[in-house]
Amino acid sequence: MASRPLTSVFLILLVGSVTDSSAAFDPIIRFPTTRTMTVDSRSNSDGEGLYCASWHLAAETNNAGAWTQIPSRCFSYFKYYMTGKRYDSDCEVVANFSLSFASTVQMDPDGKDAWIFDIDEALLTNLPYYMDHGFGSEVFNESCWDEWVALAKAPAIPSSLNLYNALKQMGFKIFVLTGRGEHQRQDTSKNLELAGYAGWEGLILRGASDVGIPATVYKSERRSVLVNEGYRIHGSTGDQWSDLLGFAVAKRSFKLPNPMYYIP
Template sequence: MASYQSIVPTILSLLCLVSTAFSHSLIQLVSSNRKIRVDDDLYCDSWRLSVETNNAGYWSTVPSRCESFVKDYLTGERYLSDSEVVAEDTLAFAKTVIIAKDGRDGWVFDIDETLLSNLPFYKLQSFGTKTYNETSWDDWVKLGEAPALPASLKLYKEIVQLGFKTFLITGRDEHQRNVTEKNLLSAGYTNWERLILRGPSDQGTTAVAYKSVKRAELEYQGYRIQGSSGDQWSDLLGFAVAKRSFKLPNPMYYIA
């Protein structure tokens, strides 16, 4: 009978073989030059949390390993559900605001990925894994076919009904005003107080600086910015900020 001491090394060797085989089973061959782990979804879910909370800071593209994750998120039920929860939280706050009779209580909305969805465009851009192409983006905007985000459209109408003046501050350029107005109307948005786009003097400024200045101008004109909704932190941060700001989900791109 083999001794205990002679069996132990054999057992350890077998355990090492099993461990090695198990670790290799966690790897899938995707192409001849790239491998990913089957736990990519776990990593990408954590990555999404990091970018949504702004812990990641500046980032240029979605990691290639997360393309499928971002696609599944945006085209599945989670994105719609997350947007609905944000809308519910937003409306709950809006209902606590005592609207004055002077018509000066305002709510600021971003447009892209806040009121309108550009998902049809980003499907062609591999859901943010490709580097941003301004020409392709301009061509998409010219079509004026961006659909409304369902939860945002419902929220917008409720905000207007409550008596807020709505201001749409977008990073789109002034020459895109007509197509943007038509797109908003066709998507169901009406009765905004003002649509503010980047003019010649706004070129070259960051989104934070540009949107802060536009909010400050509204405050100088006597408006009280009670709430603000946007998909980018640059929509919400800076100065002349709203009393409450609400961040919508967007793991496709980052604008400083």
């Protein structure tokens, strides 16, 4: 019988600081190469649950490098994790640490104190989609994904919605920076609003010139534009390391759990 999943550990990473438009950005942790990793799937003597929990930790901490699918033997483990109480609890802990940090920020009356959110598995959960697509055990299908996005039915992550609203009340300008394409703007905006999000300062999507650019570079370039406009990026929330690393990084970056897919 498989053992119950072990406690997942997620890093809350101080990746750099942004002070003004002339600041130089030198992240503490470098993004790894995007070489596809081959994960050893040999049986663990302590059972499938132990192996899958260890693989989960390696993926979340970026020790697994680039990967395309969860190990097939871990389907039940990740189904249990994503649909049980553990995932919601992990997200809530990250949100609480985020809010604790935000409360220490000395807000400036110039209105340039900013916080950046990714969308998928950061503001919205696509769990209904991944429940029909193996919780990450299937190879990503862009056509199926685009059909799901067009439905605009992804629900909010409750703890992220609470954090989002609290940050707005504190006076942070919210920028939503996503890897979704510009052609999905209407569906994306509709989904965010239906899920309860409103009042963002900017919704930034990939344009035609961004196609093929790695997420780390694309998001760094977009953050750099904000910094050059005078914004101080105090916090950044995302489910992928590519949401958080690179240049023009936030003073504090907060990594949400996502064991279902990896974006370099």
